[in-house]
Amino acid sequence: MQQLNEQLLITFECVSAIGTSLQLKEMMEHFLKVFSRKTGALAAVYWEYDKRSKQYKQLCLQGKKAYQEIFIAPHALIKNESIRYDEKSGKSLLYIKLGDDWIVFVFQASQSEIELIKAIIISFQSKLENAVRACKNHLELIEINQTLERRIEEEVKKNREKDQHILQQSRLAQMGEMISMIAHQWRQPLGSISAVSASIKLKTTLNRFDYSTPEGQEESKRFISEAMSKIESYVQFLTHTIDDFRNFFKPNKQKESVTLTQLVNRTLEIIGKALEINGITVKVETHATREIFTYANEVTQVILNILKNAEDVIKEREIHHAHISIIIGKEGKWQTISIEDNAWGIPKHILPHIFEPYFSTKSEKNGTGLGLYMSKTIIEEHCSGEILASNTPTGAKFTIKLKEG
């Protein structure tokens, strides 16, 4: 009766030592220590089966390391719950199988004593097996999570690289557009310079000035002076245009206080001439004049992109009496810029996709499909605003919303 009582108490204590950790090594070290202490085992070892190498490796050893040589790796001839007497050392070994793994205890005790101890561990063998499985599942889960984390990191890296690529493409596309706009801007002053120089050349070739008289000399001087002033002013204009474009392209990560009207005007200074040449009338209405604090260059880039798109579609659809209306307004805490054209709008099936990257309705040569995607990124992610597109009865309408303050 006393023995049964002790057996029960020890069983309780050993069962309580199971599952104290989800780390297999830590859990088994604790269990082997408690079980050995309670039952008088001289040493104990946990053999873990490695499925890859198909070999057993010692996960932990409890007790004197000097007993190490008694422990030989489990093999096919060893039976679960068997007791083997080691003649060389005079010790007995108790083998308990847990799934694919084994626990081996060393005792200096009689066969009958070890049988009673065996009965203790057998009573909770399945619980121990479950705890071992839980540890292994936990480890597997950690490994899966780590793999997932690694894959997510890889994908994020890929996405970043893609974004960089998109940005690069977008810059190249913008450069192309800019060059085209510069060409528009310069065509007229260059033409004028050419006209002035041609008239100087013509007048000198045809000897239109009578240099023999003081009047003739005076007239020639005045003519040359006027012509040079004109050329100078045209050159000034060209320089001014270049500065505008250069400022526009300068990576300016500083926010600044600016009114939306100023932003629209800056944009029109760049693209206005091109619109005018293409016969597009631009009307600007201002209903909000308070300054907002934002990334001015980036917003200008967005306005420019929308205007350029409008210009392209107007040209493509050969719209007569083309006009673009820009309305600067206010909606609660937002200030808005609405840009509306009369080019018959965006087809219904296309409208939901226009802000997606690489989506373009323009021919391959002209569109990268990145302009509106970059615009959305700039307004929503950098400037914490919104950009919306819709159709009006006569055309398309883009609205940029930026927070006041």
Place this chain on the structure above:
Amino acid sequence: MFERISFVQRIEDLHAKLRKGSYLLLIAEDTPFLEIPKYEDVNVCGAIFPRVIFKGKTYGSGIIVAKLSSTSSLQIFDMDTPNTLQPKADTNSVLVIVDGFSSQIDDFLEEFYSFLPEKTKLIGGGAGKTCLVQEPILFDTHRFYMNAAIIVTSTSTIGVGVKHGWKPLVGPFIATTCNGNVLEKINFKNAFDVYKEAIEKDSEMRFENTPFFKISQRYPLGIVRYNKDFIVREPVTTDGENIILVGKLDCNSVLSILKGEAENLLEAAKEAAEISHADKKDDNIQSVFMVDCISRYSLLDKSFKEEIRAISNIYAPKTIVWGVISLGEIANDNQENIEFYNNTCVVGTL
């Protein structure tokens, strides 16, 4: 293990005993001294204990001077790094003295023990003072140490006997919450409430008017083992809810509250000596080293000399019985895992 054991009353008398060689000094806590004088070619390590035992008597003041034999060596180790000690394969016996108030005793002993050769036997105890405050009580000629251990290793064989004589009064209980050496809950109730109730049922002593230590030394706790004697754990103090023990206790340990009668304790000491004597394979017995708990000493009081006599009687008349009254005892009995005992009598036949 030791070549010669002698005793001096004062630190000033040491010079007469110290000649070329290594010495272990066991100093009783009331011995006045500030440092150990340095002597040429003399290597000294030692520790302070509540009392020392020499030739059948205990001393509150005095020094046991044990000269190591040529086949023995001694060193002081930091308890944080037990793995720095790699005993030689021919080490047959080890005497270990630990800082009795260190919280690292169990981990240190377990780690240290794992490095010992298979047949090595071990004996020892916890050093410290009865003020129950941790102080640097281990020393060599350079300085004093805390959280340290003195290890004497030898090729000589020794016999070891461990017995306590405590009987279960009430139990079993489950130590449902433990934290190191703090027993917080027994059977899910405040440990002190359970302990108090059990003892006040058995005794007329009351915790309200008796110091806790006076009662707890009569009623230690026993950790149940299968088919083996209890491991005794002594409660030293309480905060009214938890009980603080000398030595660590694992959570969910099965416990009994023990009670000791003087005659059982004396009988246990005799049995420990008999086991130890029988365990010494050769007949070349040089001395008998005993490690006995301060609580047993306090409990047995005047009868303690009977305990020493009971041990001495097992051996030949002129065999020197020496040792310490300690704070925790250490031994490996029957080659099992090492244990840090309380309230136990450990006898080593050297």
